């Protein structure tokens with residue numbers, strides 16, 4: 001038996017003539033290359049089925065077209081070529097093509113003080129589409145950071161002041177006593193709450209963008225937030241992190257505004273929707289802020 005004698009159900013006519021928006025495969029395992037680094041990705045590949053009379057698309061053609069993503073560094077031009085291949089292999093059936101690549105980007109991060117470094121993962125989705133002959137690339141990136149509540153910090157400071165009044169109210173101050181008091185538990189009788197927080201960035205890239213500026217966008221977001229979560233940490237690094245948090249008090253609204261301004265400054269970004277989630281240790285629920293922006297000239 002050869003291929004010519006195998007039944008081909010996809011080539012049959014559909015019983016219900018109806019076009020479909022997206023048909024393809026989700027969760028295809030693929031080793032991809034980003035900035036020369038080999039990463040394990042899950043890929044969703046699809047096309048529109050515009051010919052409502054056709055029973056099905058040709059899944060194997062989409063699957064085989066993904067092979068190029070294994071061989072070449074990921075960049076917008078490559079995504080476009082793969083999408084065009086999807087359409088060329090479905091001539092007469094499909095007008096739109098879609099790719100979603102889910103990957104944990106790995107970036108090496110240096111410690112704040114000690115000469116150490118460690119790896120951090122950033123969940124990323126790269127979504128590309130050729131729709132009505134227009135090519136679009138969108139990036140979804142998650143960045144984790146630490147946030148300390150400014151209100152809680154002010155309330156804690158007030159309690160520390162009260163403790164100071166209680167302990168030193170009617171005594172003449174001796175430098176050594178105050179220094180010892182500051183180093184005791186009473187000197188920090190209350191602590192503000194802080195939390196591991198996440199920024200979910202959904203970015204529409206500029207169509208002329210020759211590369212996927214993933215590391216650059218993440219670096220800019222972390223710089224704007226100020227207290228990204230750390231990798232390798234010695235006590236000196238932990239102390240520097242405590243100081244950084246104390247100088248970087250923020251509500252979720254502050255974080256959303258800082259990220260908004262940082263993303264607007266990036267020439268690679270045409271539009272974005274961002275969401276920050278502060279997983280509060282004060283409550284069992286989260287504090288959340290969202291922000292959108294579109295470049296005026298687009």
Ligand SMILES: Nc1nc2c(ncn2[C@@H]2O[C@H](COP(=O)(O)OP(=O)(O)OP(=O)(O)O)[C@@H](O)[C@H]2O)c(=O)[nH]1
Nearest residue numbers: 003007008009010011055056057058059060061062
């Ligand atoms: N269209 C479609 N194919 C499916 C589905 N589930 C599994 N497949 C299988 O995907 C396989 C590959 O499909 P095709 O690309 O049409 O395979 P082919 O006919 O050998 O390849 P071509 O000659 O290039 O058309 C077939 O064996 C289908 O049965 C489905 O839900 N829809």
